[in-house]
Amino acid sequence: MSPNLTLAIIAGALVACGVYLITERSLSRILMGVMVAGNGVNVLFLVASGRAGGPPLIGVTPKDQMSDPLPQAMVLTAIVIALATAAFLVTMAYRSFQLNGHDEVQDDVEDARIRALAEADEASDSFEEIRFSDTGADVVSE
């Protein structure tokens, strides 16, 4: 099998654009990125299916000129899944917009806290210093 160079280049370009968009912060751009990269991968399946050919129906196309139907079935499944993905992400972006006025993926709260603590050069909340007093009760200072 000799791969189709044009399709391979198209797949590469689509995936590259998609990856660039996925690294953005806004959910709607991530959605675009996932769709574009997903289409790139779908094109990759066409490369994988080999030489283009006629419809794989017995009696319509001679056996050696048929195209391979399996990757097409897989791409079809992937497209259906991509549709559901798009619907869900749009809903989530809209809900995020309703709640926050934007649809950006937020900073990780824990990360932000640790960074703030590191800048202030302090110990974290969960750091506990335990001293044992004479009364037998242990004293936890926070």
Added chain:
Amino acid sequence: MSNLLPLPVLLPMLGAALTLLLGRRPRLQRAVSILTLVAVCAVAGSLIWITDTSGVQALWVGAWAPLGIVLVADRLSALMLTVASLVTLTVLIYATGQDEEEVRRETPVSIFHPTFLLLSAGVSDAFLAGDLFNLFVGFEILLFASYVLLTMGGTGERISAGSIYVVINLVSSLLFLTALAVIYAATGTVNMAQLGLRMADLPRDVTLPIQLLLLVVFAIKAAVFPLSFWLPDSYPTAPAPVTAVFAGLLTKVGVYAILRTQTAIFPDSPLTDLLGWAALATMLIGILGAIAQSEIKRLLSFTLVSHIGYMIFGIALATQASLGGTIFYTAHHITVQASLFLVAGLVERVGGSTSLDRLGGLATTVPLLGVLFFIPAMNLAGIPPLSGFIGKLGLLMSGVEVGTPLAWALVAGSVLTSLLTLYAVAKVWSRAFWGTPVLGPHTPDDVREGQAGRLPGIMVGGTAALVGLSLVLTFAAGPLYGYVDRAATSLLGGSYLEAVLSGVAR
């Protein structure tokens, strides 16, 4: 008997359709979903017996051999299926208890049951899939159900946690799809048994990228370091039953997929070093993260990451003993981690919070809760004679048997992780369960009338059933360990391949 194989996938799907129709009649809806899962448990249990007595079962759905979908159950998938469906059932019982008490106010109950059943169908499909594309579809079913469950109610916190989870999983699905395209281009099939035959003929520089791509995909799902960062950010915000079933099952589906692809498709190249170091880093970094937490659910999420390392440890060594240890440990860890998250949900109900700073004295106010936490916590840390100890012992012994420097490093790392796990759960115990009782959301009057320590019976029943299941794993450890040993032998022995491809053009 192989005609039983589609049932664990079909039954929950039918149940999901029915419960969706019954959205306005909550009682009937609950009855349908519980009955469905009981039936799935029965089927899965009988599959254990069938696979153990008459070998690997394979079913070409629609008889499209060797092109179509094949469902395969060997001892490993039957065991995973049974444990998974039992855990799903107990968590569902817990969730129905919670429905009656509170959830109706904050989440649309009518979609909880259909989504939960679809999650179960996806998990079953992933365990039974005999080809990689069907595995992908199984993953997508369970992921979509999990997206809905995680963001259920649509509060700001859940949406922001959910967006991390959804984006990470979309990227991993894209990588999976890419891997499938590459595999099909290289071999002309996605059937795992055929791949096992054909990969052997390909040059190493073709198979290595494929293997690494698949490992990255499954490592994201299983939360193996350094691909584990998303888990502690997204799990803790969901409702307790959802977190419990995610923690119990979803990461284990990833572990199962690694185990299956490593043994069925790439039996000759276990990538011992890479997986071994990943396992070591997962164990240590996960547990160090857990120690730093002061919130029970986050702490449990980090212990979850850490203990995934044990399973990868066994897969990395790829001997019969270590694979047996991994299978046993996976079954044990599904039950224990899920029950700990259910207990965290109960703690939140009683104490109004899961932050260790706002809890105290639970062992005096609610002694039963103390017992329910103590058993799985000790089990997680691996205190003898509980099943966690048996699983860890099996893995350690297999590591010593291999005896390479890396294996010794893994043995040392897992002992250290086990000790630090004990430290982490002991910290929860001493700060939340001992000390002076903190009233939480209750008034002193509630305490006097005994209201503060009141727990809904069904929720406690569900949790107790799950803790009981983990004890069953302990008491039945002898026969069970024999079973997982046979499972590991058949994983390495190629009986999977024989059963799938018997009478089929290769």
